[in-house]
Amino acid sequence: MDTERKMLIFTLLLTAVCSPVFSGEWKATVVKDLDALVTSCVVVPCSFTHGGGLLPNSRLRGLWHRQDKFDQFIYHEDQTRVLDNFKERTQLLGRLGENNCTLEITDMKDHDNGPFCFRVEVVRKETNEPTKDKFSFVEDCVQFKMLHDAPKPVLTPPKTAIEGKPYTIICSVTHTCPSHLPKLTWNRGTEEDITEIHKQHHGGNWEATSTLTFVAEAKDDYTELTCTAEFYGGRKESSTTVTLYVKRSENYNHIIIPAAVGIGTAVIFGLLCVFMVKKYKKRIAELQSQVRAGPDSEDEKRRNRFL
Template identity: 65%
Template sequence: MDTKRMIFCLLVAAIISPVFTEEWRASVVKELDALVTSCVVVPCSFTHPKENLPTSRLRGIWHRSTDKNQRIYYEDSTQVLENFRGRTKLLGQLGQNNCTLEITNIKDHDNGPFCFRIELARTETDTSTVDKFSFVESCVTLRMSLPDPPNPTLSHPKTAIQDRPYTITCSVRHTCPSHVPKLTWSRGTADEVTEVHKEISLGYWEAQSILAIIPEEKDDHSDVTCTAEFNGQKTSSATLRLYVKRTENYNHIIIPTVAVIGTAVIFAVFCIFMVKRYKKRIAELQNQEGSVWNRLSECLAGESKGEN
C-alpha cells in the first residue's frame, strides 16, 4: 500500500512540478544572423503566474545579459544606453505576452547577448513595482556574419517557350519582417508581379517576388535581373539569362508540299486538256477523211455509169 501511495505521489509531483517551475518563462530565439546597417526582429513571448494583465500595468525591459541596468530598450529612453536610443522598440503587446523586439540600424558591435525582463506595476495609476522577473536563461545573440546582404535566389524553368507564360521566382531570406526587403525586376510591370512574404523558421522570414511574362523571339539570350534592397539601403541582385525556344513552325514543310501538289494538279489538268483536244482533233481528221473518201467513191461510181 505504501508503495502505491509513493508511486501516486511521484506521479502527482511530476505533473504538478512543471506548473510551478515554468510559471515564469520566456521563449526567445537563441541566435540570429544580423546584417549590419539593416534591422533585426527578435521573436519573444513569455508567461507569468499572475492573472491576465493589461499592457498598462506591465513594463518590458531588454538589457545586456551581464548587467540588467545596461538597458537597450525601456519605455523611458533616458534609461537606455545611449548607443541604442532610438534604435529599439517593442513590436508586441505585453498584455498579450508578446515581448518581440526590433533593433534597427544594426551596428557591428550589437552582438549581445540580450535578455528580456518584465516588471509588474501595482496599479495602472500606481507605477511602483510589485513583481519583476528577468529571463536570463533565455537570451538572444546576434551574429554579425552578414557584412554584405545575401544574394536573391532565382527559381525558374530551364527553358522558356516563345509566346507561352513563363514565371521566375526571386527569393531572399531576412530577419526583419517590419522592414521587408524590396524586390524589383529589370523588366515587367506591376500587373506581372506577385509578392509573397512568409516565416520559414523562428526569427527568419522569406520575401518572394514572382514575375510572370510571355517571352517573345527577341527575348532569346536576354537578361532578367532581380534586385533586393534591404533596410539600410544595402542591395544585392541575381541575374537570369533567358533561353527562348521558338514555337514549332511547319511552314518550311507545308509551303513546298503545297507548291508541289499545286504544280502536279495544274500539270494533270493541262495533260487532260491536251489529251481531250488531241482526241477531238483526231476525230475531226477521221471525219474529214471519211467525207473525202465518200465523195471520191461517188465520183468513181458516176463515171462508171456514164461509160455504160
C-alpha cells in the first residue's frame, strides 16, 4: 500500500512539473536555406507555437543560438550574452506575443553561414526568470549560402522602341533583406518616369522592381540603358546594360514631297507650253492675214498714212 501511495505521489508531482512543457504543441516554421550577401543584411522569416498558450510579449523571451551550442547566442535580449562577433548586428523584427520570431542580421560576414536555431522561453512576470516552459527548435534551423558578388539586375524590355510612342523597360533584382531594400537607379529619366514595386516570393526571397517609362525619340536609337542595384551596406552593387533600338515612325514625306514637286513642275511647264502655243498661233494668224491681203493693199496702207 505504501508503495502504491508513493507511486501515486510521484506521478502527481511529475505531472505537475511536466504539464507546462507538454500542455501544448511546440513547433517552429523557419526558412532552412537562404542566400546572404556578404557585407549586406538578411532577414530570416520565423514563426512558432509554444506550450504556454496565449501570452503577452513581456512573458516570452526569444533567443537564437548555434545549432550545436545552446549557450552560444547570436541574438539575446541581454547583449552581454551575445557572441562578440554578433553584437549590435542582430535583432528580432517580429513580436513574440504574436508568435513571430523573425530575425535580422546586418553586416553579414563570410563565416556567418550557420546553422542557427530559435529558442523560446516563458518567463515569470515578477522575476523575469525563465520557467520550465521552454523549447529549442534544433530541427528547424536556418543555414546561409554566402554570396560575395551582388546579384545582377534583370532587364526585360520590349524588343524595339517606336519613335514618338511610350517605351517601358523593367529592372528587377532578388534579395533576402526586406528591412533594408536594395536601391535601383537608371542612367536616364526622372522620378516621375520611374515606379517601384517590392513583393515577396517563396522561402524568404524578395524582389525589387523598378519600371522606367519615357517617350522614345530618334536620337535614342543605339543608346544604352543601364540599371544599377545598390545593396544595403553600401559596399555591394551590380548593374546590367542593354542597347536601345528605335524604329522610326511611319510617314510618307519622302514620297509626298518629291511627288508634289514633280506635279508642280509639270503644271508650270504645261502652262508655259499653253501660253507659248497661243502666242505662236496668234502670230501665225497675223502672218496669214497679211499674205491674203496682198501687195496692193500694203501700198494703199502706206499711202493712207501720208494723207
